[in-house]
Amino acid sequence: MDSASILNIGFDDTDSPKGMCTTFLAYKIVDYLKKQDSEFLDFPRLIRFNPNIPWKTRGNGAVSLKIRTKNPSKIKNKIKNFVSRYSDTQNGANPGLVFYENKIIPSYFTEFSELALWQLINRNEAKKFAQKNDLEIFYKGNGQGLIGAIGAIGYQFYDYTLELLSYRRPSKFGKERKISSESVKTMQQKTFPYTFNSFDSKKSRVLITPHGPDPVFYGIRGEKVDSLLSATKILETDEKLAGHMIFKSNQGTDDHLKNTFTKSTMKPYSSGIITGTLSYTPKIKKGGHVFFSIKCNGDELQCAVYKPTGLSSIALALIPGDTIRVGGGIRKASKIHPRILNLEFIDIIDLKRNIVKSNPLCKKCNKKMKSKGQNQGYQCIKCGKVSKNKIVLEIPRKIKQQLYIPDVSAHRHLSRPLTRLGKINQKLKFDESFSWFCVYEN
Numbered sequence: 001m002d003s004a005s006i007l008n009i010g011f012d013d014t015d016s017p018k019g020m021c022t023t024f025l026a027y028k029i030v031d032y033l034k035k036q037d038s039e040f041l042d043f044p045r046l047i048r049f050n051p052n053i054p055w056k057t058r059g060n061g062a063v064s065l066k067i068r069t070k071n072p073s074k075i076k077n078k079i080k081n082f083v084s085r086y087s088d089t090q091n092g093a094n095p096g097l098v099f100y101e102n103k104i105i106p107s108y109f110t111e112f113s114e115l116a117l118w119q120l121i122n123r124n125e126a127k128k129f130a131q132k133n134d135l136e137i138f139y140k141g142n143g144q145g146l147i148g149a150i151g152a153i154g155y156q157f158y159d160y161t162l163e164l165l166s167y168r169r170p171s172k173f174g175k176e177r178k179i180s181s182e183s184v185k186t187m188q189q190k191t192f193p194y195t196f197n198s199f200d201s202k203k204s205r206v207l208i209t210p211h212g213p214d215p216v217f218y219g220i221r222g223e224k225v226d227s228l229l230s231a232t233k234i235l236e237t238d239e240k241l242a243g244h245m246i247f248k249s250n251q252g253t254d255d256h257l258k259n260t261f262t263k264s265t266m267k268p269y270s271s272g273i274i275t276g277t278l279s280y281t282p283k284i285k286k287g288g289h290v291f292f293s294i295k296c297n298g299d300e301l302q303c304a305v306y307k308p309t310g311l312s313s314i315a316l317a318l319i320p321g322d323t324i325r326v327g328g329g330i331r332k333a334s335k336i337h338p339r340i341l342n343l344e345f346i347d348i349i350d351l352k353r354n355i356v357k358s359n360p361l362c363k364k365c366n367k368k369m370k371s372k373g374q375n376q377g378y379q380c381i382k383c384g385k386v387s388k389n390k391i392v393l394e395i396p397r398k399i400k401q402q403l404y405i406p407d408v409s410a411h412r413h414l415s416r417p418l419t420r421l422g423k424i425n426q427k428l429k430f431d432e433s434f435s436w437f438c439v440y441e442n
């Protein structure tokens with residue numbers, strides 16, 4: 001294509017808990033662009049940002065597209081119309097749309113994106129960013145969506161995964177999704193390890209279908225285009241679907257947990273990691289949630305491990321003095337609780353020996369002796385045998401020096417699953433001939 005320009009398009013916050021989905025808007029826009037002779041230079045990019053921001057609808061995802069086009073003005077106008085038409089502004093969506101015409105994405109874009117992965121960013125910062133860099137923007141409502149829209153354009157992949165999202169026909173929006181769970185289980189087994197987090201074998205639960213009224217029927221996450229496409233052929237459903245689109249994403253990469261917290265960055269709603277030493281014996285509270293505190297850089301940080309993570313038994317087995325590296329999101333302090341780090345993983349760096357002192361055992365009767373009073377030794381109540389001192393016992397530890405991650409059902413979009421530990425995808429040459437976008441025939 002001669003005299004064509006390269007256009008980056010970022011958008012976010014088009015959905016609400018009552019309907020729509022930013023990825024579905026992307027699917028509609030791609031369908032339009034394909035008919036306009038636009039050349040796609042990459043997969044549509046689905047970028048998940050800080051999962052701990054309070055106003056996300058579901059997984060804090062934003063989308064960007066990179067195309068080559070001869071008619072950027074026409075395309076920009078049309079996309080503005082799409083965003084207006086498909087955004088659920090009546091139910092609280094605050095859509096943001098950003099256009100950036102350039103092949104290279106400058107580092108200031110990437111820096112903004114990297115901060116949005118773990119910090120809470122004020123929407124005025126996004127507006128200032130757009131003004132300072134002379135960006136073409138469009139927004140509705142309060143413009144909160146500009147943060148994700150800028151971030152999605154600026155994001156640079158270090159590792160990636162893919163997700164094939166299939167969409168429903170409009171007549172099915174809001175209706176129950178019926179899929180054979182046996183087929184999902186088989187799909188997971190047959191495509192392992194190139195797809196992940198599709199089925200929770202422990203709880204026999206299908207994980208690929210959302211539960212809300214959005215247009216997504218299922219989402220299959222994985223590493224390779226071919227594996228995703230073969231996975232769709234194994235799944236069994238009677239519902240006639242509208243089509244699918246494959247996104248390149250930072251899901252499953254632990255991208256939000258790269259920052260090491262310092263005193264000044266440990267702010268409410270931020271995400272990050274920290275290493276510390278347990279200060280007291282963990283306590284279990286109502287609901288089965290476990291709380292403890294770690295000492296790090298001279299400060300105390302309260303940590304919470306919620307029952308659904310499946311990590312509460314690990315947390316309960318920790319003892320004072322253990323050194324752990326933990327990560328998650330900071331929950332704001334309230335009248336009833338201090339600032340707390342909600343844990344998303346526990347990496348045990350060093351386990352203390354669990355030494356306890358106990359009353360001596362009577363060798364003859366095999367019974368624990370009773371104390372005779374302070375500094376007066378111990379005596380067997382059965383045979384009267386006496387002993388002077390307590391005995392020292394070492395209780396075996398139930399946990400190991402290793403990384404513990406939550407049960408698959410409790411994973412966040414960004415959580416790195418076990419199958420991806422140590423895995424980094426870097427090479428994926430985009431080819432328009434891949435079946436990454438498909439509108440199914442009637």
Ligand code: ATP
Nearest residue numbers: 013049056057058059060061116121144145147148
């Ligand atoms: P879905 O996953 O269905 O697309 P969502 O969970 O992404 O929904 P949105 O409705 O897009 O939810 O709301 C997230 C909002 O938070 C967007 O407006 C986005 O711009 C904004 N946002 C993203 N990252 C940050 C951040 N780090 N700080 C502040 N706001 C952010």
